[in-house]
Amino acid sequence: MSSRRTTTITGSLLTACFSTVLILSHTAVADDQGPGSGKGGKAMDKPPAGVKVTTLLPERISVDNSTQKTAITATVKNEGTKESGDIRLLVVGFDGLKVKNVKGCTAMAEKDLPKGSNSGFICSTGNLAVGKSKSYAVDATFDLSRTGKICLPVQTSDGKKTYWQQGPVPFGTTNPSPNAPATPLLLGTDNKPVAPGGDRLPKTGAGSEVLPLGVAGAALMSAGAAGLWWVGRRPRQEH
Template sequence: MSSRRTTTITGSLLTACFSAVMILSHTAVADDQGPGSGKGGKAMDKAPTGVEVTTLLPEKISVDNSTQKTAITATVKNEGTKESGNIRMLVVGFDGLTVKNVEGCTAMAKKDLPEGSNSGFICSAGNLAAGKSKSYDVDATFDLSKTGKICLPVQTSDGKKTYWQQGPVPFGTTNPSPNAPATPLLLGTDNKPVAPGGDRLPRAGGGSEVLPLGMAGAALLSAGAAGLWWAGRRPRQEH
């Protein structure tokens, strides 16, 4: 994987838009993904007064049809008026979307993944000041013959409370382009894959997910009809 950087920026800058989608053969790019969106997000456990954490995902990503590689920018921010306290964000993949790496974050052990997920990383965001955010470059692959979902829970550093959870929310397209160099996918859209010959493939993945996990801490109620999430282990300290 190429080296990427984790940056902390002001909340106001998060609204900056990127206009074009760059399609580069055999590579995945995290830029030009459109404005960030909190689609599929929901407040969970009550946060301390003055703390309001949320997440953002790009409205669109691009999957290289030959390598299945894609890149996603995942952002956690504090829209409140007080410091967040030490928090962490989890980046978890489902179905055809597999998270390969998140720069500066720790991979979850297979036994610690929630049921139905295939990959996950724990990102220690530290203590976010009011109006501040932290963005992470996510390397992933997307099997276009399946649906694919991603989930971003934001928890206390010990995983005992979840203040916010975005997802599991799908990326997908209703108009596949198997013969093109890349396939653009939109956030909040179920993928409807088509084989190169034009034959529709069976759709993988279901609607709601129930995601119990035998880890220490409180069980977490998922966004919408997603079911139960988990309370995870304390991540390794960042250097």
């Protein structure tokens, strides 16, 4: 085989391999948080006829054990039969989960934060057309020695009405990984941090449920963290 032919084939193979790596890498990043979930969401104030807004959080996130940094995608959707009108999405952190930044949104003043929260951002979503959604990239930190919660209220632009609220929703793990590079967290799971100086797992969440061994082993490959918004009235139940 001539050296030119060898060079051509080698170059083609390298190009093909490089393309494959790019495709696989892109897929892995895109699928890292799993599908969006409305877990912990509930309707609040009655919206105009035909208007139905909801939110989604990833089913799982991953926390860097050395920096405590994590990334969360928050999505607001219009599932109604009419345009949403001018709305806004709030992203609020509680306990061990602190929202550091939400791309395209404005940080809430400390005096405006909901009681018990440590951080919050206001995202002016505007008017969502029927069937449309808008997603926001959330940068946060998660103290794995504590529980962590996040909340996504969807309000009118003036904040006088809350149409929808996803929260309180915890992110956590029943199987901490202190010696691993990162700890996967699942949405809707109370965090069970490792006790200082030992490997006992004290209960730190509101619930006491533990994932079945088989389910936990598969689900905790990649996971998630969530929040709370105090509203002093009973949520309207959807039927």
